[in-house]
Amino acid sequence: MSDPVAIGIDIGGTKLVAATVAADGRLIERHRRETPAHDTALLLQTLRASIRQLAAGRTDLPVGIGIAGLVSPDGVIRYGPNIGVRDVAIAEELADTTSAPIAVTNDASAAALGEQRAGAAQGHRDVVMFTLGTGVGGGIVVGDRLLLGANGFAAEIGHLIVAEGGRRCPCGARGCIEAYASGTAIGRVAAERAAAHDGPTVLRDVPMPTGRDVSQAALAGDELAQQVLVEAGTWLGVAAASLVNLLDPEVLLVGGGAALATSRWIVPAATEALQQRMLGNAWRVAPAFELAALGDDAGMVGAAMLALDRAGAAAPHGSRS
Known part of the structure; x- marks a missing residue:
């Protein structure tokens, strides 16, 4: 079995699914939790628990998160139509879970990248x-x-x-x-x-x-x-x-x-x-x-790949992430 290179998370209105992802886009380990859609503190707590469970002690795995709504490049959820969060700096709030980049983006955009990297496209x-x-x-x-x-x-x-x-x-x-x-x-x-x-x-x-x-x-x-x-x-x-x-x-x-x-x-x-x-x-x-082709997994795969891209861009010249 391949080693994980990133963690991908898909936040839906009712469920939050997280998985470790291999370099070729295959999901390795997956966990599902209920989404605390209208409690920001509990949502952040749930995300931390998911990341730490999947990381299993590693602090070098990039984390990608897809969520419906408007997300700024620095990982702030400005507006989510199905989740009661507004102007929440998710990437900053979760920075204590990994030393690698945390990427947050719209869930449909994440799905598109997942399909392009490991699916139908x-x-x-x-x-x-x-x-x-x-x-x-x-x-x-x-x-x-x-x-x-x-x-x-x-x-x-x-x-x-x-x-x-x-x-x-x-x-x-x-x-x-x-x-x-x-x-x-x-x-x-x-x-x-x-x-x-x-x-x-x-x-x-x-x-x-x-x-x-x-x-x-x-x-x-x-x-x-x-x-x-x-x-x-x-x-x-x-x-x-x-x-x-x-x-x-x-x-x-x-x-x-x-x-x-x-x-x-x-x-x-x-x-x-x-x-x-x-x-x-x-x-x-x-x-x-x-x-x-990837169904509901596309968002997790794409979010993980986006985080991996950012980890590669942030790596010192000549190094590999």
Whole structure:
């Protein structure tokens, strides 16, 4: 078994999963705890306990942490939508657990780096990843490095506006891709279409359908559900076209629970919409949409790899971390 080179932690709204990670991205030892989502002191205590348990006395392992929300480059969580922490300097607070760097970043960005280093996009240096779940997230890797932006807030792909003045997004704006391709949006559109639909559909019998309800109906052959998923995929392709025109990635990844269950409708529709809208589409080949491979482990792997990158950058010239 390979030795661990870093620790990766994924902080979710209900669970906190931490693991030691090998140089090739394989997880070695994993622990899961409940997330004390609305108690900052207890959250920090839980993180310390996880790190010390996995480090087993070592103080040289870099630590990477992924969390939903806005995270500054120095490891301060400015805002977390599912976790009641605001302006918490997590990297500084946990500095007593390791002598190596502590990297904190957005969980979807961490997942993108994990897939690029050890998952479906391995071998590609320029990657865009969409994560489709309750909302839409994402991450961007450019030149083998995670794109963080000046303030650490880059790659909020879910809030790329695809329809000015369109559907209201949970963020308060209108027309974000999250309002069209998230699991929540898919359920809402399905409810609207079922109410106005004359033909047979099982969705009419579901008072408040979720994205999972629509997925299950589509898999069972419900044509209305399939049409809703194709529409969501089309909007995803619209968003992808802007990102391809801007970044020219090698591959587009789609991850998250909503994507895996609905890929047979979403991916072809997204591919067609991208090809129609991509600049110079008659003279270039569109990057392919690929399904993410690491599942829930991607965030831990990516966070660990980001911390390892920072440890390498901080190492004295000629040394190896």
